[in-house]
Amino acid sequence: MKKKAFLILIAVLLIIILIISILYLNNKNEKNNIIKDKIDAIEEIKKHYSKYVLTNKETNLYKKENDKYIGAGKINSNVVIRLDKADITLDTKYFYIPDLELYIDYNSVDPTDEYIKDDRYNNYIYFNNNITTNNVTSFYDKDNNLLYTINQSFDFKVLIKDDDRYGVVFNDELVYVNSDDVLNIYDNANTDLKNKSKIRTLTYHFIYNPEKQECNQSICQSLSQFESHLKYIRENDYFTLKLDELEMYLDGKLQIPEKSIVLTIDDGTILDVDAVKLLEKYDSNATLFVITSWVDPSPYKSDNLDFESHTDNMHNQYECAGYGMQGGGILCLPEETVLKDLKTSQDKLGGSKYFAYPFFDVNDRAISLLKKAGFNMAFIGQYDTEGYSYPNKTDKYKVRRMTIFSDTSMDEFISYLK
Ligand SMILES: [Zn+2]
Numbered sequence: 261m262k263k264k265a266f267l268i269l270i271a272v273l274l275i276i277i278l279i280i281s282i283l284y285l286n287n288k289n290e291k292n293n294i295i296k297d298k299i300d301a302i303e304e305i306k307k308h309y310s311k312y313v314l315t316n317k318e319t320n321l322y323k324k325e326n327d328k329y330i331g332a333g334k335i336n337s338n339v340v341i342r343l344d345k346a347d348i349t350l351d352t353k354y355f356y357i358p359d360l361e362l363y364i365d366y367n368s369v370d371p372t373d374e375y376i377k378d379d380r381y382n383n384y385i386y387f388n389n390n391i392t393t394n395n396v397t398s399f400y401d402k403d404n405n406l407l408y409t410i411n412q413s414f415d416f417k418v419l420i421k422d423d424d425r426y427g428v429v430f431n432d433e434l435v436y437v438n439s440d441d442v443l444n445i446y447d448n449a450n451t452d453l454k455n456k457s458k459i460r461t462l463t464y465h466f467i468y469n470p471e472k473q474e475c476n477q478s479i480c481q482s483l484s485q486f487e488s489h490l491k492y493i494r495e496n497d498y499f500t501l502k503l504d505e506l507e508m509y510l511d512g513k514l515q516i517p518e519k520s521i522v523l524t525i526d527d528g529t530i531l532d533v534d535a536v537k538l539l540e541k542y543d544s545n546a547t548l549f550v551i552t553s554w555v556d557p558s559p560y561k562s563d564n565l566d567f568e569s570h571t572d573n574m575h576n577q578y579e580c581a582g583y584g585m586q587g588g589g590i591l592c593l594p595e596e597t598v599l600k601d602l603k604t605s606q607d608k609l610g611g612s613k614y615f616a617y618p619f620f621d622v623n624d625r626a627i628s629l630l631k632k633a634g635f636n637m638a639f640i641g642q643y644d645t646e647g648y649s650y651p652n653k654t655d656k657y658k659v660r661r662m663t664i665f666s667d668t669s670m671d672e673f674i675s676y677l678k
Contacts, residue, residue: 298350301350302349302350305348305366307371308355308370308371309346309355310343311374312340312341312342312372312374313340313341313370313372314338314340314341314370314372315336315368316368316369316370318334318335318336319337320333320364321334321335321363321364321408321410322362323363329363332362332410332411333410333412336405336406336407336408339407340375341357341359341360342358342359343355343357343358344356353365355369359431360408362410379432380434380502381434383517384419385454385455385515386417386450387417387418387419387421387515388447388448389417389446389447390416390446390448391415391426391437391444392414392443392444392445393415393443394441394443395411395413396409396412397409397414397441398437399430400435400437402434402436404436407435414437416428416429416430417429418445419434419514420508420513421512421513422508424440425439426439426442455651456509456515456516456518456520457650457651458648458651459506459516459521459649460521460647460677461506461522461523461639461647461659461661462523462524462647462661462676463525463526463639463661463662464481464486464523464524464525464546465480465481465526465530466480466527466529466530466531467481467482467486467525467532467535468480468532469482469534470482472532473530473532478666479665480530480666481664481666483534483535485666487542489664490539490541490544491542492674493521493542493544494543496519498519498520498521499521500521500522500545503547503566503613504613506522506637506649506659507613507614507636510650510651510656510659511651511652512651519677521677523545523546523547524548524616524639525548527549527550527551527570528550528557531548533559536560536562536564540562540564545566546564547567548560548565548566548567549568550568550570550605551571551572551618552569552570552604552608552609553604554573554575568612569602569605569609569614569616570615570616571588571589571590571605572602572604572605574588574593574598575618575619576588576618577619580592583621584619584621584622585620586618586619586621588617588619589601589618590617590621590626591621591626592625598626598629602629602630612635613634613635613636613637614636614637614638614639615635616639617638617639622640622657622658627657627658631657637657637659638656639659639660639661640658640659640660641660642661643660645660647663647676662676
């Protein structure tokens with residue numbers, strides 16, 4: 261009997277030990293699971309973090325007041341933002357956006373590549389005006405995509421006076437505010453820098469490498485001649501405008517420094533790719549007017565060279581004999597033919613708003629067809645103004661240009677920059 265009781269005692273003890281062990285192991289597992297869950301949760305937050313992130317939906321922006329996050333505005337989807345360095349913990353719910361001085365829900369963003377802000381606006385000259393915005397201010401990019409709306413009034417110097425909107429600098433970036441959001445515009449008495457009163461556009465044609473190519477026309481420029489010009493432009497801090505900037509300047513929407521110039525290259529039929537490398541080397545911008553049925557511009561692709569239309573196939577002499585100097589087709593060919601040609605050139609270039617008349621020949625009919633085809637601006641030769649164009653005065657369908665020749669001297673070139 262005693263032995264039996266002893267055995268039962270042992271059995272009970274064993275069962276107790278077993279239960280304790282199971283409980284202990286369970287507990288340990290649970291603890292492990294909790295730790296694992298925590299690590300997973302932190303990893304999940306970290307997945308959303310990067311120096312640059314892209315918003316994945318329209319979402320709220322927050323400001324922090326007394327350790328509470330309070331709604332301060334909205335941000336659109338697909339907006340790139342820079343984040344502050346973050347110590348991510350389990351408690352992290354928001355990332356800080358130093359440029360906006362606001363917070364965003366970590367779930368609303370995903371990492372994206374580093375994004376280089378366009379800093380061309382640094383060349384522009386401020387108007388002598390400031391704007392004060394409403395208590396809620398929306399910001400847009402150049403193409404009028406909404407970026408963010410902040411529940412706050414701002415005061416900005418005006419950099420661009422566009423139709424129904426103002427270009428301002430916010431967080432080292434050119435952004436736009438709609439006139440509807442502007443409460444007040446006032447003079448700021450800033451007269452430090454003056455707008456340039458007129459601008460010259462220069463025309464190059466055949467930029468060639470004398471070691472590889474022959475070019476015997478007066479409109480040929482050797483690579484070394486082209487380089488001497490670009491070197492001078494860079495060393496003397498000239499701003500080389502893109503054509504959308506020239507358009508805004510001529511519309512009186514944008515002010516530019518005294519040292520400004522526009523570079524264009526026509527035809528592209530003789531153009532050494534090293535000419536494009538020179539534009540990159542001296543960080544200058546130019547526009548190539550392409551005859552799209554003759555030239556495939558893809559080898560010249562560069563951030564420093566824009567492509568615009570020089571017709572698809574209307575660069576033939578005396579197609580319109582008796583019209584203009586050399587009778588380019590745009591002067592007289594049937595409307596349908598001209599519009600089809602222009603459309604083809606625009607399609608091949610992936611869109612084009614700017615045009616150079618073949619042989620600089622222009623008439624009223626050509627202008628009306630260019631307008632129909634959706635061109636905003638068109639270029640001729642130097643004519644009566646020595647290649648100058650003037651804001652709020654020059655007909656944008658007759659923008660003057662000065663031609664550079666093979667025998668244009670350095671002194672002449674420098675005088676053209678004035
Ligand atoms: Zn041409």
